[in-house]
Amino acid sequence: MSRVPPLNALRCFEAVARLGSVTRAATELHLTHAAVSQQVKGLEHQLGMVLFERQGRGIEVTGDGRVYAEQVRQLLEDLGEATRRLQARPRRNELVFATFPSFATHWLLPRLPRFRALHPEYRIRIQTSLDFQDLRQGMVDIGVRMGEGQWDGLTALRLFQDDVLLVAAPGYNGGQLPRSLDEALTQPLLHTEETWLHWGETAGLGEAAPNRGISVNDSNVVLEALRLGQALALERRSLVQAALNEGRLVQLSPVTAPYPYAYWLVWPERAESADKQERFSAWIQAEVATYLAALEAPTPA
Structure with a gap:
């Protein structure tokens, strides 16, 4: 028995x-x-x-x-x-991608239709979190993180280094935008510790954030406050470049600074996910190359 x-x-x-x-x-x-x-x-x-x-x-x-x-x-x-x-766990015809909400919303989603056109055989599932998701548990095929590129049990491929810039909605303050850094710093300014740190030093403002600064831990909150015209913001270029191109945001200062952490493509070594990982990796690297080339192209007069 x-x-x-x-x-x-x-x-x-x-x-x-x-x-x-x-x-x-x-x-x-x-x-x-x-x-x-x-x-x-x-x-x-x-x-x-x-x-x-x-x-x-x-x-x-x-x-x-x-x-x-x-x-x-x-x-x-x-x-x-x-x-x-x-x-x-991902099915054979399903690609599960993990990242944080802001990158998924403002960089990945606008480009994702091109991957689906190349690989219509995959059903896409995007899992977002402000915290790192454990990709070693077998429930995610591949993901994007920001950091220094060293995570136990994962292969990491550097995608690109972001930079930080000062932006606002064109209608902020009735369209009366600050015309200098000193004037900008008298306005409500949204930032994170990471966006202020290098940008403030590059702008010659030191490490101390301005008194009217508002610290936020989620870039989606920052971008919504920008859209509503409630504040200026220091934000990563990757999240605001499309809005800058379309005139929904304007850059207020030529001062930019590197964001302290790069974007990395990360994945666990797993035989059943290898084909999906290879195809997604090739696609996103091509998208990054196109994105970076567009940033380096001269601005039309």
């Missing part, structure tokens, strides 16, 4: 122990009262011990049963999580 009880018996036992009632457990599990009672009795018989004390029409879990129920509950939760992770 197997030493591991049947899963159905464990589910019934855990539900009865947690709810304190066979009837309520049966309702939760969509089973009959008799079916749940039979599963619990069978489990007690297999274990050779009493898990519940029968008291009239009610039952109460024993001390040993309570300890066992806690362990079974954790086992069922772990099993559920393992199943969720297995089902979340």
Whole structure:
């Protein structure tokens, strides 16, 4: 006889122990009262011990049963999580890409139709997070991060180094835009620690952020505040260049500074994802080359 009880018996036992009632457990599990009672009795018989004390029409879990129920509950939760992770793994015809929201929204999405046109065989799933996602768990094929290019268990390919510039919506302050850095610094200024650090030094303003500065940890919030005309902002060029090209934003100063972290394409070495990783890598490198070439092209007079 197997030493591991049947899963159905464990589910019934855990539900009865947690709810304190066979009837309520049966309702939760969509089973009959008799079916749940039979599963619990069978489990007690297999274990050779009493898990519940029968008291009239009610039952109460024993001390040993309570300890066992806690362990079974954790086992069922772990099993559920393992199943969720297995089902979340990329399918053969699915490419799962992980990055942070601002890059996905303002750089990747406008270009993504070209990848889909090249590779219509893939269904695309984009997972975004402000935190690094663990690409080693098998649920993501490939991603883009910012950093120094060293992450355990991942291959990293440098894409490009971004720079930071001072921008505003053309309608900010009724269209009366600041005409100097000194004037700009008297206005509400959105920034992150990373965008201010090198830009402030390059502009000769030191490391201390201006008193009217507003620190934000999500570039999408910065870009929405810009769109609403609520502030000026120091932002990465990769996120605002399209808006600059279309006249939705204007650059207020020629001062630019490198962002401290580069963009990296990262992926785990996994045989079942190799073809997808190779195709996406080739495509995004070509897109980066086109993007950088456009930045270096002379501005029309």
